[in-house]
Amino acid sequence: MLDGKIIKGVGGLYEVSTSDGAYKCVARGILRRRGVTPTIGDDVTVRPSGDGLKEGAITAIKPRRSFLERPRVANIDAALIVFAIKNPKFNASLLDRFLISAAFYNVPAIICFNKLDLLKEREKPAFDAMTDIYKNAGYRVELVSAETGAGLAELGAAFAGETTVCSGPSGVGKSSIINALVSRYAMETGGLSEKIQRGKHTTRHAELLALDNGGFIVDTPGFAAIDISDAAKKNMSAFFPEFSPYAGLCRFNDCKHLNEPDCAVKRRVGADISPERYDRYVEFMTR
Ligand SMILES: Nc1nc2c(ncn2[C@@H]2O[C@H](COP(=O)(O)OP(=O)(O)O)[C@@H](O)[C@H]2O)c(=O)[nH]1
Ligand SMILES: [Mg+2]
Ligand SMILES: [Zn+2]
Missing domain, CATH: 2.40.50.140 (Nucleic acid-binding proteins)
Structure with missing residues (x-):
């Protein structure tokens, strides 16, 4: 055996x-x-x-320690949620949806910003302020360029011995990052036109690709939109890690942190809870 x-x-x-x-x-x-x-x-x-x-x-x-439905994969240790710094334009609301979805499935998320090579010097302060929001909320944030290879060694080291699912919108460079990390994958897709590659990667059959460090990674086709389920809505504040120190301190036990009086979460907005993140929480809860 x-x-x-x-x-x-x-x-x-x-x-x-x-x-x-x-x-x-x-x-x-x-x-x-x-x-x-x-x-x-x-x-x-x-x-x-x-x-x-x-x-x-x-x-x-x-x-099974964990199970994802889309793609169907068991025993996932982490979700690598990839967004491009630009091209396609960064969408914070969509990133938050991916984060909520990963948390709903109990999978720790790593945020990865790709296409670092496209970031201009004058755009850096605004970009750093945005990534700080996620770092302060408790997320691990990695900056890479699949094009230049910047940050990829550190990223690969984060997956040693783990099974990681790579998700994010299409066009952000998921397959390019995996190509750079997994040499066998590059061989299988090399020489094919972009169109054929896309067809290949969007087949229904996801595949675990072996990394050199004993980990595995799963590529996924991009999702244009990601819906927040009603089940996730019921427990939404649990999926905003920066709320968790305060969620038990509101006047009402079942406080939804919307319009209730004496809400400990709302009191921290503008302090250690980012107003943008709180606004999106409200948007997800009330839509
Ligand atoms: N400038 C730049 N372009 C990139 C980078 N990574 C990927 N791309 C390009 O972005 C496009 C989408 O990449 P792909 O890996 O197919 O994205 P996926 O849909 O997320 O798998 C391709 O044209 C890539 O060549 C990067 O780091 N920098
Ligand atoms: Mg792809
Ligand atoms: Zn509250």
């Missing part, structure tokens, strides 16, 4: 990364009969077929 991780799954055939290399596996009937569908990211037990062909059967799936 071998322990491994499913890195690819198409049409009932799974590729499992093990200490003995990649195995092509089918799922044992008992899993199917129990209604368990193996998914990428699953930690599994493989019974090798024994003929030396690196084929086998998945006989067990370990309990």
Whole structure:
């Protein structure tokens, strides 16, 4: 028996990364009969077929630590939420939606601003003020350029031994960052036209790509919009980490931090809670 991780799954055939290399596996009937569908990211037990062909059967799936629906990936440790500094224009409301969505699924988020090479000197103060809002709120913020390679080594080090899902709007450079971090990926997509590459990356079959440091990363197609579910709305203040020191200090236990009197969160707006972030909280809560 071998322990491994499913890195690819198409049409009932799974590729499992093990200490003995990649195995092509089918799922044992008992899993199917129990209604368990193996998914990428699953930690599994493989019974090798024994003929030396690196084929086998998945006989067990370990309990999942986390599970994302879109893309379907199990055992995600972190979400890398990529936005471009410009081109496409930065949209803070959309970033906040991605952050809320990651928190809703219990996945720690790392914010990554790409296209650092496009940032002009005179634009730097405003950009730094914006990133400070997120840093002060408690987020880890990484600045990179997939084009020049700036910041990529530090970014890669952040994922050592972890499984990270890379998300964000389309055109921000997610695939470019992954290309720079994963050499095999670059080989697979190199030489293809942008259009074909896009088609390839937006297939329904997400894939875990192995990083040199033992981590894995999953590319995703960009989302133009991301809806905040009603379930997330019920618990919205929990998804604004900068509110959490004050959320229990309001006069009302069920304070929504909107128009209630003696709201400890509202009292901090303009102090350690950014007015812009608070305004977007109100917008998400009241829309
Ligand atoms: N100037 C600049 N362009 C970049 C950078 N990273 C990616 N791009 C370009 O941005 C476009 C979108 O990149 P892509 O990786 O496909 O974005 P994705 O849709 O998020 O996967 C491509 O034309 C890239 O060449 C960067 O760091 N700087
Ligand atoms: Mg892409
Ligand atoms: Zn309150």
